[in-house]
Amino acid sequence: MRARGIGNYPFPNDDEGTYLAQAWAVRHGALAHYTYWYDHPPFGWTQLAALSWLPSWLLPDLPTFVQGRMAMLPVAGMTCVLVYVVGRRLGLVRPAAAGAVLLYALSPLAVVLHRQIYLDNFAVLWALAAFAFALSPRRHLWHHVSAGVAFALAVLSKETIAVLLPVLLVTLWQGSHPSTRKFSFAGFGSGFVLTGLFYPLYALLKGELWPGPGHVSLLGTLKFQLGGREGSGSPFTAGTDAHRLFADWLARDPYLLVGGAAAAVLALAVRGLRPAALAVLVLALVALRPGGYLPQMYIVQVLPFLALTLAGLVQAGTARLPGGPRLRLTAGVAAAAAVAAIAGPHWYQQDRSAVTADDNGVYRDASRWLRETPVGDRDQVRVVTDGVLWLDAVDAGYRPGTGVIWHYKLDQDPAVTRTLPHGWKDIDYVVSTPALRGERENLPTLRDLFAHGRPVATFGEGGGRIDILRIDGGR
Known part of the structure; x- marks a missing residue:
């Protein structure tokens, strides 16, 4: 019962993506994918790192949050x-x-x-x-x-x-x-x-x-x-x-x-x-x-x-x-x-x-877009995602940390803001999820990105949809 439909329900929580990304960081020799600020002790996602490598190795084409749930x-x-x-x-x-x-x-x-x-x-x-x-x-x-x-x-x-x-x-x-x-x-x-x-x-x-x-x-x-x-x-x-x-x-x-x-x-x-x-x-x-x-x-x-x-x-x-x-x-x-x-x-x-239930088709489609859509040199393209899709973007070839940016860090982490001398203009794409839309009034750079973003792909409809926004007037 736990396994059946595990990737389809419930709708992903941003915390899930955060812990999974921190587990990824542990496997790469760090305690977190950004500056570790002691938000929680790290033993939880250290255990997740030990468990999640096998699903990610066996089923690499699944969205990363599904791999993490299997762990x-x-x-x-x-x-x-x-x-x-x-x-x-x-x-x-x-x-x-x-x-x-x-x-x-x-x-x-x-x-x-x-x-x-x-x-x-x-x-x-x-x-x-x-x-x-x-x-x-x-x-x-x-x-x-x-x-x-x-x-x-x-x-x-x-x-x-x-x-x-x-x-x-x-x-x-x-x-x-x-x-x-x-x-x-x-x-x-x-x-x-x-x-x-x-x-x-x-x-x-x-x-x-x-x-x-x-x-x-x-x-x-x-x-x-x-x-x-x-x-x-x-x-x-x-x-x-x-x-x-x-x-x-x-x-x-x-x-x-x-x-x-x-x-x-x-x-x-x-x-x-x-x-x-x-x-x-x-x-x-x-x-x-x-x-x-x-x-x-x-x-x-x-x-x-x-x-x-x-x-x-x-x-x-x-x-x-x-x-x-x-x-x-x-x-x-x-x-x-x-x-x-x-x-x-x-x-x-x-x-x-x-x-x-199947509530998560939009995340599967967005993950596929990140992996398959040509956007130029992914090592140079900069994209903002929520916590759930951050690791999908990394697996797709975007540069961790400052190439694919967790939206929460846009105005919160000096290590990220230093790499954005022109603010929103230094960003190429935003993957607009419900989590991002819920935070845009609290994060000035994110609010500017939404003001200058043009949808190039949309998955789903209503409040649960995911839009891929190309930033007009950017780099």
Whole structure:
């Protein structure tokens, strides 16, 4: 289900292209395709670099974002395995743990978001590995050290997952033996700190830990991420970005979100399920805070814990029924059938749309235009693209960085602006996508390019179309 139609739906997000281009840069000896400014720790797209080379080698004619999405399939598969392992270590019997995997894997939110090239998918994989190690029934010290290492790798994949650290410590408390607990916590702390320190150490050795003139910095970017970004508003206020995002999540899968959240509140009373329930509640509180920035892919971090909590609570409820094992088994089967009857039709409709829709023909056509249309010496032609098509242009022979320019860098990166002494006049083409049109009022050079651009090719229609603009009055 994940693979079918993976290049056709959903419509590409500019972040997908950014992470894929950064993975390309890693394979070419750099941390990013432009100046690395510590926007996220680089371990996420380093993993993407290790996974994406094979699809790009086997299927070079596909648009690059499709190649990148194919690289996310093993990540989704491994995450499902870890959901099962964590479920078993939380005390779920095999059918309940398998049920948690099905709840997780079949959720329309997961079907869509696991296809996309998001760092959160890597972070969740490592976070679940950390929980699995912390709950290891053998309670070996190296398991708890490994839990610290795995959680550090989760944070180095996507830093927002760090809010689960208190939950993981509670989990480690439950999973460790009282007589050796202090050693377990020392081992966990050593693994977490020593692994996580590689990131600030890199910045320190580069002279980019502290803010200062003429260079990027880790702490400066962290300050921006925490307080400089425009907030998404309150989820409880109609018209805000956060409210629209919650409405979209609930429209796609109200059953796992509402059912899992309600189960998390009740599951706090069940000691074995408390780690998963606490994870749901902590992540929900972060999402519901007023004024914070809430990204579209944030829900990826919550989904496995929602599934584990809901499946675990069903098991806990049936286990308390009077009668013998046969009656409790019958009750469990009935509960599973009820969930399937309630959520199944909606999930089927949503998942079927995800695997049969084709929203991305315009990107395939634009990628083909970049690869096949004669425009002169591509090493000298300068074209502006969004993040999704940047790597397609590079593969087509345009010069990386300053020959094919990611639109976001036009007025944001001094290394790019120095190469544009005449501003918009130094550009030959613009690949006008919805992402570019949405930013043109915020970027002066991009606004000038649209004012002087003449369409030479158009793919699709309406707001989702892509236009190839030739810049009149340019070089």
